Amino acid sequence: MRHTAGTLLVGLAVVAAGIAVAMLRVNPYLYFAGYVILQYVVIATAWNILGGYGGYVNFGTPAFFALGAYTAVVLIQWIRAPLPVLLLAGGLVSALLGLGIGYLTLRLRGVFFSIATLALSIVLQTMIMNWDYVGGSRGLSVLRPSGPPFGNYVVFLFTVMVALAVGAVTVARFIERSWIGRGLSALRDNEEAAECMGVPTLRLKLFATTVSGFLLGVAGAPFPYYVTFVEPNSAFAIDYAVNALAMPMIGGTTSWIGPVIGAVLLGSAQQLATVTISSEMNLFIVGVVLVAFVVLAPEGILGLVRRLRGR
């Protein structure tokens, strides 16, 4: 219990710090960049619950993220639903997709699961492109609600993303330290053996796909208000698939802090490159860093630290 209270306190402190930063009124671009980095903290953490703990590599991150975003678009178009509703609905719809994918790919392991998730993203994007209500392939302008609770709307969204990141990390940390996390590590290491031991492999896998889907959907839900113009190519961008995988790999997949480190480092580097060099440098940086890590430090920064400490 003391642990939980401590976590809660740290979480609240981070949210409070986020609000304090929001009050600072520094260069508005910093909020833009900060939002993206925090969004990647949520995405990387969500991906890691399934991919890092459970060993199921998901290439379909854009599908879950965009589904959250487009659920929000539909609700904005239809009833101009408030942001909390968008977050919840985006999360739930993506969680359902996660559960469905879990069921459909019951017997797919390893690389076959990954291929299925890659296909999912393409199928979903094609469907959205042909759906006029949400703008089809042309995209759709979204008007932000007037009068955010404080600051301007970007500053407000930034604060919301701080809270979401804290929430996602808390969930991941809880899973990691529970029997669920222990069971998922068994799944990752040797699924057959896990079955022999009476570990409920199917339920754990469905749990992981659902929770991971939920968090990815939540990360996508504020996206329409952030960009104000949603079109399939940006919502389903391959950046999400690559980053979601690269960030935990670079940080370290076995602990909740790994994806956070990866997302902050890589996210910041990308933002920096976008401003100073060109936006095309984004994925190039990720690619180079990822290759370097896979070859030199396959256990990520956490693994490196552990090795340096002589463990």
Place this chain on the structure above:
Amino acid sequence: MRDVDAGYGAVRVLHGVSIEVREGETVALLGTNGNGKSTLIKCIMGMVAPESGEVFLETDGTRVDLTRKSTEEIVSLGIALVPEGRRLFPKLTVEENLLLGAYRKGARADIERNLEFALDTFPVLRGRRGQLAGSMSGGEQQMLAIARALMSSPRILLVDEPSVGLAPILVSRVIGKIKELKEQRQLTVLMAEQNFNQATKIADRGYIIVHGKIEFEGRSTQELRENELVKKYYLGV
């Protein structure tokens, strides 16, 4: 287990197999590779669904049909498996491997006691709690696989080919351990094994399985030793 037919897809492995293990017994299931020993064990664990026949557990007059239960539920009924080829979690530590043996909810309450027991029984594991299971020797891995199965506080222990890949001296040590544990914890043991001499050392009686059929039932190890099939298959007479 009665009249069980089972297999994988179109391939039928077991043909009308009936075996019985009574409380407190050690029963050997003997046969060379590819005769259906592992499939039979998987049927009991709910990992292979029989096409026909019955698999059941009887305790105090109540009968539980195992064919409709999942592996988790079967483990919860007090049946634990030491799988063929050990099936450890190679990239997890020895301790993590042991804890995973106690995944079922009922076993979590006794986890401290069972862990102590496991480490007392296999002192070699105590010094290696933090070591990755995959980096241990074959004999140590087999010990870990047995210790892990005990973490669920089973009443019935199924052991599938404990001798595979081990040096003869280690085989007799592993077999000796199984006997010791059986007596300490009043276990009922069903052991699938191709090493006839080692298995009959600790078994009360046994079955010989050939091409998915029970060809012979020996009511004592004496009967098994004197059987023609054994002479043919194992002793090369």
